[in-house]
Amino acid sequence: MNGDWETVLEAVEAAEAEGITLGELAIRSEAARGLRTREEIVAGLLRALQVMQGAVARGLQGDLFSVSGLVGGDAAKLTAGRGPLAGTAFVDALAAALAVQEVNAAMGVIVAAPTAGGAGVLPGTLLALAKHHDKSDEDVVMALATAGIVGGVVAIRASLSGAEGGCQAETGAAAGMAAAAGVELLGGTPRQAMHAVSVTMQGTLGLVCDPLGGLVEVPCVYRNATGAAMALAGIEMALAGIEFPIPVDEVIDTMGKIGREMDVRYRETAGGGLAATPTGRRLAKERLVQLKPRRK
């Protein structure tokens, strides 16, 4: 059992052979590297979970705003919302994802899982599911490990960087990770978790990284909420037994290929997409002007 899984399928087959979850496999594989003991790994994941919980709670207070003032306060609005899904895990997931990203944009402390730009998706999805399905912190820690093994494969085969692969490599990868994690959190099999990754990531393929002014604010904050929604869609389908016809590793490779072929304007440079709209350019100029380099 090596530390780096290069395909999700091999990991799933190994987990099935051992009769364990992908999360357990992730922890055993990491411990097998010899850099950290199992206890240290679990403690690291628990600390990540606590930071996630803290960031959600902080963001939901509704009083944080980004340096530019462009984003903030929206997570709290959602918890008081009266839409058709009010009161469900779905809305809690959206709110928690927004909350974490609002903290991030305000230079607060978050867990980059896998990146800061996509940091709202995993806590959004998992903490909402844990709350509504009565899962313990220990359960969520194992789910974070599940997410980690998937993210590791994406890092090796494709990319986890918006500058390299667009937003499909950040909130898209995060959604795929959260989908696998959510499936195992709710008792699904490693194979269902695998299909959750593919069916979720097919929905984020091609997603561009187009932040106003190049900053992790607009649309990143909102895109984490929609990323969590995509993960929940994948979880729902996979737990129903739906199997996506294209193998997961080919979906991940496709994400990487699309990223490499993506024009540089759509890779975090603020040269295209929403960043290049008339309003996007105007807001970047008006609101972000104070962020000029300070030279000393």
Add this chain to the structure above:
Amino acid sequence: MVSLLDIIGPVMVGPSSSHTAGACRIGIIARALVGGTPDEAKVELHGSFARTGIGHGTDRAIAGGLLGYLPDDERLRESLEAATAAGMKVTFENTTLRGDHHPNTTRITVTRDGKTATLTGSSIGAGRILITAIDGFRVDLDGTYTTLVVVAQDRPGAVARVARALADQDVNLATMKVSRRQKGGDAIHVYELDSPPSEAAVEEIRAHSSVRTLRVIERVA
């Protein structure tokens, strides 16, 4: 190599794992090359670091790393002010580095007590980094191990002496790479270690006549 806690992590000050946490880690390694807070640092930003780095706090993150702050240290927000208070002069400029570089790359030149070091480092996603050059030598280190960087005369036995000193102190080598610019000139050795070397091992290696510089880079949390 991708560690589980790098994917579910790092715990960090926002807003960008590439532009903030990774940048901070590169700053920490630049600091290690001169063994403490530099008197002066010239930070050249390339690619996306140049285009969107300042708004992401890349300048604050690198300055914080140079001051020894870790990526989850909330003082990163105020690191430029702290740098001034600490007497560290940091300058930032945009550049286009020659050759093939990751979009998020910086070249940092640091000076402390009259000694200067330069590194080129990339932030390759999720807070992970790759140092690709030190003092003009090509290297390949990611900060996940305690790393020993030795510049020594390129002559027979130079590597053996370092390896023996480490072995005598029961330090296991995880990886090792040696490269040089020309035969018989200087060579750079990069040893990634499973545990930190003892003071005695470091002094023994440093004392050898072929060794020009020796730096210990601690594992970056």
